[in-house]
Amino acid sequence: xxxxxxxxxxxxxxxxxxxxxxxxxxxxxxxxxxxxxxxxxxxxxxxxxxxxxxxxxxxxxxxxxxxxxxxxxxxxxxxxxxxxxxxxxxxxxxxxxxxxxxxxxxxxxxxxxxxxxxxxxxxxxxxxxxxxxxxxxxxxxxxxxxxxxxxxxxxxxxxxxxxxxxxxxxxxxxxxxxxxxxxxxxxxxxxxxxxxxxxxxxxxxxxxxxxxxxxxxxxxxxxxxxxxxxxxxxxxxxxxxxxxxxxxxxxxxxxxxxxxxxxxxxxxxxxxxxxxxxxxxxxxxxxxxxxxxxxxxxxxxxxxxxxxxxxxxxxxxxxxxxxxxxxxxxxxxxxxxxxxxxxxxxxxxxxxxxxxxxxxxxxxxxxxxxxxxxxxxxxxxxxxxxxxxxxxxxxxxxxxxxxxxxxxxxxxxxxxxxxxxxxxxxxxxxxxxxxxxxxxxxxxxxxxxxxxxxxxxxx
Numbered sequence: 001x002x003x004x005x006x007x008x009x010x011x012x013x014x015x016x017x018x019x020x021x022x023x024x025x026x027x028x029x030x031x032x033x034x035x036x037x038x039x040x041x042x043x044x045x046x047x048x049x050x051x052x053x054x055x056x057x058x059x060x061x062x063x064x065x066x067x068x069x070x071x072x073x074x075x076x077x078x079x080x081x082x083x084x085x086x087x088x089x090x091x092x093x094x095x096x097x098x099x100x101x102x103x104x105x106x107x108x109x110x111x112x113x114x115x116x117x118x119x120x121x122x123x124x125x126x127x128x129x130x131x132x133x134x135x136x137x138x139x140x141x142x143x144x145x146x147x148x149x150x151x152x153x154x155x156x157x158x159x160x161x162x163x164x165x166x167x168x169x170x171x172x173x174x175x176x177x178x179x180x181x182x183x184x185x186x187x188x189x190x191x192x193x194x195x196x197x198x199x200x201x202x203x204x205x206x207x208x209x210x211x212x213x214x215x216x217x218x219x220x221x222x223x224x225x226x227x228x229x230x231x232x233x234x235x236x237x238x239x240x241x242x243x244x245x246x247x248x249x250x251x252x253x254x255x256x257x258x259x260x261x262x263x264x265x266x267x268x269x270x271x272x273x274x275x276x277x278x279x280x281x282x283x284x285x286x287x288x289x290x291x292x293x294x295x296x297x298x299x300x301x302x303x304x305x306x307x308x309x310x311x312x313x314x315x316x317x318x319x320x321x322x323x324x325x326x327x328x329x330x331x332x333x334x335x336x337x338x339x340x341x342x343x344x345x346x347x348x349x350x351x352x353x354x355x356x357x358x359x360x361x362x363x364x365x366x367x368x369x370x371x372x373x374x375x376x377x378x379x380x381x382x383x384x385x386x387x388x389x390x391x392x393x394x395x396x397x398x399x400x401x402x403x404x405x406x407x408x409x410x411x412x413x414x415x416x417x418x419x420x421x422x423x424x425x426x427x428x429x430x431x432x433x434x435x436x437x438x439x440x441x442x443x444x445x446x447x448x449x450x451x452x453x454x455x456x457x458x459x
Contacts, residue, residue, distance in 0.1 A: 006093050009033030012057055014082070016073050017064025018045045021087035024137035025062045028094050039073060055080035062090045065156035069187075086160035088138060088153050093163070095142035101149045102291045104132075105158065105195045106172030108338040109284045111312050113172060114152040116288030120305030121148050124297035148295050155191040165198035165222070168294035170230075170287050171205060171212050175337035193218070199225050202251075202294035204287055207231040207239060226251075228294070230286045232279055235260060240286045242266065247286060247302070252293045263289050264303035272311050274318065280341045314447035316342050319454045324424030327415075327454045330431035331447030335360070336367035342431045343371045351375050351427050352418045354450075356382030357434030364391035367433060372396040377421045379404060379414045383438040410439055411446070415453035428454075 011034045015022045018040045029036045038045035039053060047053050050073040061077045061084045068074065077084055085093065092101075104114045110132070118130035129141035132152030141149055151166075174192050189211070196203045196219035203216045207229030216227050228238055228251050235241030237256050240249040245267065248260040269277045269285060289302045311317065314331040321327070330342045334357075343351065351374050359382070368391045378401045380388060385403055392401055400421075404414045418428040430450045432443075440446040 007032055008060075008094070011035070011059040012037070014039065014053065014055075014058045014061045014077070015045075015064070016040075016050075016061060016067045016077075018042075019064055019066065020137055021064040021139070022062070024139040025087065025090050028090075028139050028143060029062075032094060050076045055082060058082055060085060062087065063160055065154065068156075069159060084160050086157045088151065088157040088164060089161040091139040091142040092161070092165075094139065096145060099142075099146050099149055100167035100200075100295060101142075101151055101164070102295060103151050103153050103164070103166045103169040103195050104172070104287075104291070105153050105155065105170070105192055107175040107335060108333075108341060109172045109280060109287075110152045110154070111332075112281070112315065113170070113284045113288045113291075114150050115312060116285055116305065116309055117150040117291050119309045120288060120292040120302050121150070121295065121297055123305035123308060124292070124301035126295075126297070150291070153195065155188055158194040159191045161194055163198070165200060167200050168202035168204060168291045169195045169199050170203075170291060171195050171215060172284070172287060173206065173209065173337060174212060175335065189215075196221065198222060202226055202228045202290065204228045204230060204290040204294075206283070206287075207236075228290050230283060230290060232282060232286075240290050242282065242286075247282075247289065249289065249293065249299075251290065261299050263299050264306055268303055268306040269309075271307075272309070273316070276345060278341065278344050280344070314444055317447075319451045320457075322419070322454075322457055325419065325422040325426050325428060327428045327450075328430065329447045329450050330429060331436070331443045331450060333431040333433060334435050334443060336362060336364060336433050339367060339431045339433045340370050342429060343374050346374045346427060346429075347425075348373050349376045350425060351429050352377050352379065352422045354379045354381060354414050354418055354428065354430045355432050355434070356380040356385055356388055357432045357436055357440075357446075358382070358438045359384065359387040359434050362387070362433070364388055364433065365395060368392055368395040372399065375399050376423075376426060377402065377418075379418050381410055381414050381432070381439070382434060388433070406439060411449040412453040412456070415450065415457065419457055 013029045013034045013036050015038045026036050039047045061082045118128050121128035126147040128148045129146045130150050131138040131141040193215040199221045205212045205216050231241040234243050235250045238251050247263040250256040250260045317329045319327045319329050333339045381404045383406050402417045436443045436446040
């Protein structure tokens with residue numbers, strides 16, 4: 001049994017936020033002998049304002065993702081000279097030593113790839129903890145004894161992280177997202193690049209993305225760490241890729257200059273979708289395979305793990321088909337990049353698109369230009385429809401738009417409006433491109449409201 005990395009005995013810890021991250025951090029800090037105080041704007045903590053707290057009494061601060069770098073509380077802690085840890089940094093500091101971590105970040109695909117790592121590792125007989133923004137909190141998972149910890153980590157959690165030293169890491173993609181929290185796209189990209197700091201064995205990256213390759217090249221990694229590219233074509237040396245439908249790699253083999261190892265087949269993912277397996281899903285599988293292979297799993301476990309894998313709820317999940325119209329829940333698509341993936345392979349003018357929500361200061365022009373040929377009509381559900389409606393007016397003025405006014409029955413009204421205009425062969429696609437908190441508790445709550453509304457049709 002490995003020992004914990006640090007002790008907080010006798011320390012006074014300030015925790016900003018008492019949600020999942022804050023609650024988990026509080027429990028761990030108390031267990032390690034610390035004194036804990038909490039601040040939360042919702043009135044569930046020791047103080048509702050940082051102004052009520054004597055910052056001179058604290059040794060360290062754990063900031064939950066709800067507190068941005070420019071929030072009053074964080075700025076006050078920085079001005080007081082306090083060290084600020086993210087949830088993930090806190091988890092790493094109090095972790096059980098000797099257990100390797102792999103980190104997965106990206107604008108999209110994090111959850112799917114992290115869960116794929118879990119099923120592949122489990123197929124190899126490893127005791128793996130899959131954590132981050134789903135399931136068990138990473139602080140709790142890190143303090144348990146496992147063979148491997150697979151961590152989904154967002155830019156909000158990378159910003160205040162500095163000492164995490166994973167076995168392997170990947171940035172799947174970096175698109176415009178969370179710029180309101182970070183204060184701009186460059187700050188967002190800089191936070192994502194932190195995933196490659198201190199990596200021990202493998203920095204996995206999309207071989208087609210020069211900006212992420214540059215992140216790998218600039219990263220301060222441990223001696224012996226390698227760059228492992230992922231491509232949807234034939235792999236070069238130190239890459240994972242695809243040849244005639246075969247998933248393969250030329251990275252973790254002594255003969256990588258002359259041979260590729262077979263990992264599985266694209267058809268091993270066929271059970272996840274109807275129609276052709278989309279490129280993004282193949283890419284996620286290859287990235288998961290690269291991380292798992294870095295952790296020493298055999299090639300057979302990749303095949304077995306992918307065959308056993310199932311997609312998370314609210315990600316391009318078919319809810320129901322009515323009179324030839326398919327209703328698809330993609331509520332997890334909270335940014336433009338995810339929506340583009342959801343539209344992939346759909347026929348021209350075949351989608352009635354339900355979109356809108358909290359826009360997070362995104363720009364939607366590129367999104368509209370990309371998906372417009374496939375859209376029959378748009379149903380807007382956001383409290384503030386202007387960002388999307390203006391982009392539609394600029395780039396797709398011929399597409400009819402129905403505005404659904406906010407209210408308790410917003411999703412039911414949106415689904416009814418979409419059903420009224422959909423034709424046999426069409427898809428009614430909830431893929432909002434926005435966060436959910438303007439009208440729903442979470443993207444899951446939004447997806448469940450969609451499923452309930454679809455289920456009520458025709459009754």
